[in-house]
Amino acid sequence: MSRGLLVIPAYNEEGVLPQVLSEIAAAGLGLDVVVIDDGSHDDTARVAAAHGASVVSHPFNLGYGAALQTGYKLAVQRHAPLLVQMDADGQHVPGEIRALIEPILAGECDLVLGSRFLEPSGYEMTALQNLGRHAFRLVAGLLGLHLSDPTSGFQAMNAHVLEVYTRDFFPTDFPDVDVLLTAHRHRLRVGERPVKMRKGLRRSSLHGGLRDFYYVYKMLLAIWSAPRLQIGSAGSGGTGET
């Protein structure tokens, strides 16, 4: 059985990757670091490899969600017991990863989200982002999943979650509260731990302009259509731990 994987989806991130990978190395986490190069046009893959990360390169750009799912598929292929995902833009602090892993190693949760809002962290969002977060919190809460930061991409998960997330429903663009609800519906135990985050080292290309509206629209549609299939044996029974 391999060690856990730390998956970092990256698209044109050659500028910030060295700092992120150096911080990860300094944290001494004992995880195999894998950068999923999502068809970058710059030297993302070379820079990542030069800083000691394994690199899996998509032949062309598939989207953030697809890059994450490639990492999940790699973890399944390697029989990794757990996977941590973090962004390549420097927003997520490698030193917080242990806090995410602990509940999984202790068998308390199947999926743990790093929350910026479980404890006061001073993290600021734009008004629109805040509105979206509260809307998703409300929708998720109505469906029985109570989370303070459902849009957090800083997550750790075990093999049960990986088995579900490698299926075809997983979105190629923005996997957020819709996939969390799918995990919840599969009776996987979703929990949160407080983490500190900082503003990304560069502006994220994921949101902005009309994309924010498309994101909200797409997410509501995805929440409505999230697979309702129950797999029973995947998780250990509980839900929504915080």
Next chain:
Amino acid sequence: MNQAQKLNELRELFLSAPESESTRLLAIAISLGLFVTVLWLVRRGSLREEYTPIWMGIAFGLTLITLSPGTLAWLTRAVGAWTQSTTVFFFGELCLVAVCLSYGVRLSRAGLQIKNLAQEVALLRAELERMATGQGRGAERSSVT
């Protein structure tokens, strides 16, 4: 005579107007042209057989309407239209919506298959290079094309 009665009479006038022979010939030519074009595209390999039913259906429907003049008049009355040309446009739009939806479904399926293939290629490349370089750290890089 009130306005509703006047409008009904006017509508009946429209509906009972004889169909122009040139319009009928044009419609027959278009439907036959559509049949021939679809068959020709299939023959030269530009259109796969599984994409043809909807186009053949449209061409067949158009031929049917053209060859039985009463059908279009009956349809026009049924949908509440005033003129037969309105009915043709209405059903033409419905057909286009069906075609677009059908392509949307096929595109979604094709997109999913392409994504799965690309992921598989990336993972296999990484695994190959990992094996070739003795599983060293940083050695799993697959080539960027």
